[in-house]
Amino acid sequence: MRVRAWGAALAVLVLASACTAEGGGGVFGGDRTLRVLAGSELADMEEVLAASAERTGVRLELEYTGTLDGTERIAAAGDAGVASEGGEPFDAVWFPSNRYLHLVDQERSLVDAETSVMVSPVVFGVVESRAEELGWTDDDLVRGVTWGDVAEAVSEEGLTYGMSNPAASNSGFSALIGAASAMADTGAALEAGDVERVGPELAEFFSGQEMTAGSSGWLMEEFARRQERGGAAVDGVVNYESVLMSHAASGEGRPLALVYPEDGVVTADYPLTLLAGASDEAAADYEEVVADLLGAEAQSDIVERTFRRPVSAEVAAEDFPDLVELPFPARREVVDDLVAAYFAELRRPSRTVYVLDVSGSMEGQRIGDLRTALVALTGADEGSLSERAQLFQDREEVTLLPFSTEPWEPSTFVLEPGSSDGARADLAAEVAALEAGGETAAYDAVAEAFSLLAKGGGDDHLMSVVLMTDGEVNQGAGLDELVGEMADLPSEVASVPVYPVLFGEGNGEEMETLALVSGGRVFDARQMELERIFREIRGYQ
Amino acid sequence: MRDRPLSHESGRRWVLLLGVTVIIALLAVLGVVVVNRFGGAGEPVAVEGIVGSEKVALFEDERVRARFAELGFDVRVRPRGSRLLAEGADEADFVSPGSASASEHVRELHGVTTEYQPFSTPMVLLSHGPVAEALEGAEVASRKEDGTWSFDLAAYLDLAGERTRWRDLPGNSVSSGNRNEVLVRTTDPRTSNSAAMYVVVLSYLLNDEEVVPPGDVDGELSATLSRLFLAQGQPPESSQQPFEQYRDLGAGHTPLLWAYESQYVYAAVAGPPPPEDAVLMYPEPTVYSTHTVVPFTDTGDEVGRLLTEDPELRDLIAEHGYRTDDTAHFRDLVDEHGLPVRVQVDDVVHSPTYEALEALLNDIEGSYESTGMAPPVEEDGRTGRRGGGRE
Structure with a gap:
């Protein structure tokens, strides 16, 4: 017994001395890492976290996601945990708020500990x-x-x-x-x-x-x-x-x-949150990181670099006015119903033209993926809150504008409340009937999309164009020509963003230009399922 | 926070490393000998406890851990919600609930007769100067001659019953923009001991100043309680989070908080301190949160005994803001730091039995799940699941 105790004490001290002499934070020379599923808002914390890692030897490996989406992934996985990109399960989550997580997880079975780090x-x-x-x-x-x-x-x-x-x-x-x-x-x-x-x-x-x-x-x-x-x-x-x-x-x-x-x-309130499934080592690392982030050094850093309010009395928050906090709903249905009402009733409905490449290069798997991705958005009102919100909503207008050598005849679906299920079914049927063949006249089709929107313009819809193409534009107008036309658009469609989806051999540079000129954003579907990308774009429509 | 290696300089020190290792190995031998001489019993005996989350800071205080180590114990605690404390608690060496009724339940469930009551703390309300003045104007709060504050809970229930907003209070001391109802912020009644203490006090007042007896739950009473929780919105799980928000986010965020007196005292003594405009008020009536130790093993028993008897541990317990049976100790601390604290708290109610309190809490829990539109009647005939919603 005594010998074992000595041995253990020796081992610990030798390791401690090895750390000290080596310098830096690592144990056994290797950095410790906490895998964190984080809200994309946290991207501005990288310098603060790098400085913190210098002090603690624990590196936070943040993988970004939307808060609601991340929350739902954690909740759906339950005890099994969610795997990070590296394959290992996440140890922690860090969203701007855990409020929805706590509404979904009333039992509090998913969370081991949470600490607000800033507000x-x-x-x-x-x-x-x-x-x-x-x-x-x-x-x-x-x-x-x-x-x-x-x-x-x-x-x-x-x-x-x-x-x-x-x-x-x-x-x-x-x-x-x-x-x-x-x-x-x-x-x-x-x-x-x-x-x-x-x-x-x-x-x-x-x-x-x-x-x-x-x-x-x-x-x-x-x-x-x-x-x-x-x-x-x-x-x-x-x-x-x-x-x-x-x-x-x-x-x-x-x-x-x-x-x-x-x-x-x-x-x-940005609670850094240790998940229930985390190991003892991860828990110890978590404690250390939290203690450091709440310290005066990190807190001042947070205020100076990110303009978030500190949660430590050691760091003055005088520059920030005192505010009234509205109570957050205590019941999940209240929140779910409010979000559903926002999309179906409260917000301005969206009007989207999907400009879809059905040229010969789309044949086979690609056109199949495209059909699957679009049909998924016509689905029944089920799944998680964010999945439901991604579906085509009542009052929306969706126009399909397939193109190959030239733009096809557009088909528009109006999702009138009361009869929208029929419109969704028609839309799905139309998508399922898409066949590939011909050349790629993408920019002619985008120009056509703008003129379609201009015809229907003047009402309260939020308009956008999604352009999905898998190859070089080799027919009709070039990008310069399109950009020139866009400068002369009627005022009601002048601010319509184009969201190009990079797919297959699509030209990344041209897509970036088109997005920038129109106020849109490029979505890269080369490494990700097209359905996930189409769902993500729904957040921008 | 664990100690970190101090040096951040880069490596290239393998030769040095070897020397250091040898020296440290020698020191380690000496160190182990010294520790063994001092402690007299080799490695400290591991003891595991399940405690209410409000006591984790005490048990994890390095000085508390060091003192236990001197006494031969390595005490590790895991926090658990107060209402789940009893289930399977005997897997640990001891359990430490935050109320007498929860303690009674643990003992009954596991057939244990021993119970230590090493310390306690009364429930209080924490507010901010301007808010306290507005509440004084509304005749809910009042200042006593000794400078301490009282909070008339019955008058508060009247205000809350009328759905009074903060901006409706007399005077200009509360932001005219604060349209939120005058509501005490509490923890989650489904999980937290602190919120259960709130139910103890309010149920007494709502039951014509009688402790609620076991038996059928009074539907009207539980509906009133449910509303006072649900109207606050999503509740914090444990008492630490809302205290930090009260401390850091100002009167607009948390005007009035239900808290343990120990939270205030510990913050005032050890820091980070309460806000400069903090006002501590004694609800009338209030209730004591009695922290007990129920042992399941001999070592658990020893921990309970030491917490009750060891002078050094009792010093540390006092520093964490708790009251022990040595009132002089608490008085000294209050005097030393000039705290606006009442050494003698008189208007105190008793808790209902565990069953009676649990029945109330179950009813309140049900109200979180209902839609708030209509109270469904359960098939077993209970009138539970009242919506806390408005009429």
């Missing part, structure tokens, strides 16, 4: 000159404006704003909960029935939503690009205070006034 409320940024017109002025921040005032500014002053997709991104989700809670104005957590009661006010508020996006980071970038492009600019953006402050600090674009809704906000 940032979701607020409005409004172009200063516009804020002044609206009378929303103060010294350096705007108070006294309620969510209802914003809705009023939308209907009476034509205020427009960007907000991320609530089923894909936590900032949009928080804004939806905030707007609904504030307008319901019960003083208490939102309940079933409240949403129906304040539906008209909410719809008025969301009628100002001119831009949407699957991520809050991209939303902010595109908002700034639209400011630069001029014509299609929107007045404001709903985002994390931290993102808005980072934008201000970058000095790019026109200055924004931060508008803090007086009746309350929903705050992201």
Whole structure:
């Protein structure tokens, strides 16, 4: 017994001395790693985390995802855990908020420990000159404006704003909960029935939503690009205070006034969360990382680099105004129903033209994948909350514009509430009938998509074009010609983004140009299932 | 936080490494001898405990661990929600619930007669200066001659019953924009001891100032309680998180928090400190959270005894803000730090029996699952699952 104890003590001390003499953080010379499924918002933490890893010897390996999507993956996997790209299961998750996770996992069986590391409320940024017109002025921040005032500014002053997709991104989700809670104005957590009661006010508020996006980071970038492009600019953006402050600090674009809704906000608290299945080693590493991140050094770093609020009293939070926090619903159905109502009733419906390559090179597996990906979006109302939100929604208009040597005859499907199931079935049948053959006249087809949208324009739909092509454009207009045409588009379609999907031998450079010129974003389906990409794009429509 | 190697310089020190290793190996031999002499019994005996999460910080305090090690024990604890504490608890050496009724349940379930009551703490309300003044104006809060604050829970129930908003309170001290209801923020009644303590006190008031007896749950009473929880929205699981939010995020975020007195005292003594405008209020009535140790093994028994008797451990327990039966100790701490704390808390109610409290908590739990539209009647005839929703 005693000998064994000595042996163990010796071994520990020798190892400890090896670490010290080697320097750095590793044990046995190798870095320890905590695998973390993280919200894409956390991408701006890399420098903070690198500095933290220097101190602790524990590296956080972040794999990014949308908050709701990540939450649902963790919940669906349960005890089995979710595998990271390297194949090993994730030890931890780090989303802007665990609120939905706790609604899904009422038993709290998925989480071992969670620690809020920093906070940032979701607020409005409004172009200063516009804020002044609206009378929303103060010294350096705007108070006294309620969510209802914003809705009023939308209907009476034509205020427009960007907000991320609530089923894909936590900032949009928080804004939806905030707007609904504030307008319901019960003083208490939102309940079933409240949403129906304040539906008209909410719809008025969301009628100002001119831009949407699957991520809050991209939303902010595109908002700034639209400011630069001029014509299609929107007045404001709903985002994390931290993102808005980072934008201000970058000095790019026109200055924004931060508008803090007086009746309350929903705050992201970024809990670093150890999963229930994590090993003892991972748990020890987690403790160490959390202790370091809560320390004065990391906390100051977080404030300086990311503009999130600290959670440590050691670091002053004086620059951040005190805010009212709106209660977050206690029941899952309330949240699920609100999100469903947002897509089917409250937001401006979308009108999308799918420009689909059915040239000869698509024959076989590729056209099969395309059919599967699109038909999946016509599915029945089931699955997780984010999956349901990705389906084609009531009130939407979907146009299929296949092309090969030239654009085919377009077919448009209007998903009227009440009879939308029939439209979905027709759409699925049309997709299933797509056959490949001929050349690739992609840009002629995109030009055609714009003219289709221009004909139907002038109403409240949020419009976009999805371009899926698997090869070089070898027929009809070239990219330069298309870009030239796009400069002369009628105003109602001038800001329609094109979302090109890179597939097969598609020309990445040209697709990037097309996305940039139109205010869209390229989605790369070369390494990923086409269905996943089509689902992701739904967050931007 | 575990100790880290200090050096961050780069390597190239293999020769040095060898020398250091030899020296350290020698030191290790000496060290083990010294430790063995001192402790007298070789390696500390491992003891495992299951405790309410509010006590993890105490058991994991390095000084507490060091003292236990001196006494020959390596005490490791795992946190568990208060209502799940009893099930399978005897796999550990001891369990430490945060209330007398939960403790009674553990003992009954596992046929244990021994129970230590090493420390306790009364439930309090934490607020911010301007909020406390507004509540004073509404005649819910009041300042006593000694400077400590009282909070009239019956008056609060009236305010809450009228769905009063913060901005409706008299005076200008609360932001006129705060349209949230005047509600005490609590933890999750489905899992947390702190919230169960809230149920103890409110159920007493709602039951005409009588401790709720076992038997059928009064549907109206549990519906009122459910609403007071559900209206707050999604609750925090354990008491630490809302305390940190209260501390860090200001009066707009958490105007009024149900907490353990020990949380406030520990923060004031050991830091990070409570906010500068913090106001500690004693609910009238309140209840004591009595922390017990129920042992399942001899070593578990020894831990319970040491927590109750060892002077050094009792010092550390006091520093964590808990009260022991040595009132002078607590008084000294309060005086030394000038805390706005009442050494003597008078208006205290007793908890219902475990069964009666559990029945209430079950009813409240059911209300989280219902839609809040209509209360479904369960087939076993219970009137449970009241929606906490508005009429």
